[in-house]
C-alpha cells in the first residue's frame with residue numbers, strides 16, 4: 258500500500274512549521290500542530306512558477322509535486338499560483354502560459370500570521386472567503402474541527418478540486434460555492450471571518466453574519482495600496498480595528514467565476530512640465546506605510562509602473578481624471594514629470610512630509626473603521642488625522 262499524503266508530507270510539513278515558528282509567523286502551539294499535520298502538497302499537486310522566457314517575457318511554467326524535489330518545492334515559504342484566467346491565459350510552449358493569476362496557495366508565513374491574528378478559540382465557527390486549493394480550510398479544520406469550518410469560493414471548479422484535496426486527507430469542512438462578498442448561505446452567526454481575496458470595502462454581508470464581538474480579517478484594496486485589517490464587530494454594527502503587522506496583498510474578489518472585468522482607464526493628459534522633488538521612486542518603493550497613507554489621501558488614484566524607451570522605467574501616479582505624475586526608478590535623478598493637474602504630485606509630497614514628521618509610523622498604527630451605514634475611514638490617533646474612504 259502506498260503511503261498516505263499525510264505520511265509523505267510529515268517531514269516536509271514539520272520543517273515548514275519550524276521555519277514559520279523561527280520567522281515568528283507561527284506563535285502558538287495549536288497552530289504549530291495544525292501546520293505540522295496538514296500536507297500542503299495534497300492541496301497543490303501542480304502550480305505555475307513565474308519565470309522569464311528567452312524573449313524577456315514573464316511566463317507561468319507548470320510544475321508538479323511529484324518526486325522528492327517536486328514535493329519539497331511545495332513546502333517552500335512561497336505563494337504558489339494554481340489558476341490562470343482563461344480569458345487572458347495564452348499557451349507559449351508545452352507547459353508555459355502568460356496570463357492573469359486567478360487562484361493561488363497563499364504564502365505560508367502570511368497565512369500563519371493571519372491565522373494567529375484571528376485569535377481563534379476552541380469551538381469558534383469560522384468562514385473563509387476564497388477556498389482556492391483548500392489548504393487553509395484544511396489548516397482551520399485541524400485547529401477547530403471540520404464541523405466549525407465553512408469555506409467559500411466563487412469558482413465551482415476550484416471548489417470541486419478543493420473538495421478532492423480535502424478528501425485525500427480525510428477532512429470534510431463545509432464547502433460552499435458563490436460570491437463570498439454576498440450573503441452567506443449558511444445558518445447562524447459566525448465568530449470569525451477571514452478573506453483570502455481582497456475587497457475595496459467591507460461588504461454589508463460580512464458585518465451582518467458576524468456576531469457582536471466577532472472578528473473579521475481581510476485585505477482592503479484602496480487603489481494606490483491596500484492592507485490587511487483586523488476588525489471587531491460592535492453591538493452597534495460598527496466594525497473597528499487596525500491594519501495588521503502582516504502586510505500581504507491578495508488577488509481581488511471578483512463577481513464572475515473565471516475572469517476579471519477589464520479596467521477602463523481615461524486618456525492620459527498631455528505632458529505639461531517637470532520639476533525637482535524630494536519624493537523619489539526609491540522612497541515610495543521602500544516604505545509600505547507611506548504608500549498606505551498615499552492611498553488614504555488620494556482616492557481614485559493608482560500607482561503603476563510606466564516604461565518609456567528613452568526615459569526607462571518610472572513609478573507613475575495616475576488619477577481618474579487623466580492627471581498623472583511620474584518619477585524615474587533608479588539613478589539619482591530627483592525629478593517629477595507630470596500632465597494634467599500639477600497639484601497631484603504636490604498632494605503626494607505633502608503626504609510624504611506628514612508621514613516623515615510623524616516619525617514614519619508603521620501600518621499597524623493606523624486604524625480602520627467600517628461604520629454601520631457602510632461608510633469607512635482610516636485614522637491616526639496621535640494627531641487625530643482621519644481620512645474618509647470611498648469605494
Ligand SMILES: C[S@@+](CC[C@H](N)C(=O)[O-])C[C@H]1O[C@@H](n2cnc3c(N)ncnc32)[C@H](O)[C@@H]1O
Pocket residue numbers: 359360361362363386387388389390391392393394409410411412415435436437438453454507508509510511512
Ligand atoms: C489567494 S486564493 C485563496 C487561497 C486559499 N485560501 C488557499 O489556501 O489555497 C483567492 C481565492 O479567492 C477566490 N475568490 C475570488 N473572488 C471571490 C469571491 N467573490 N467569492 C469567493 N471567492 C472568491 C478565488 O477564486 C481564489 O481561489
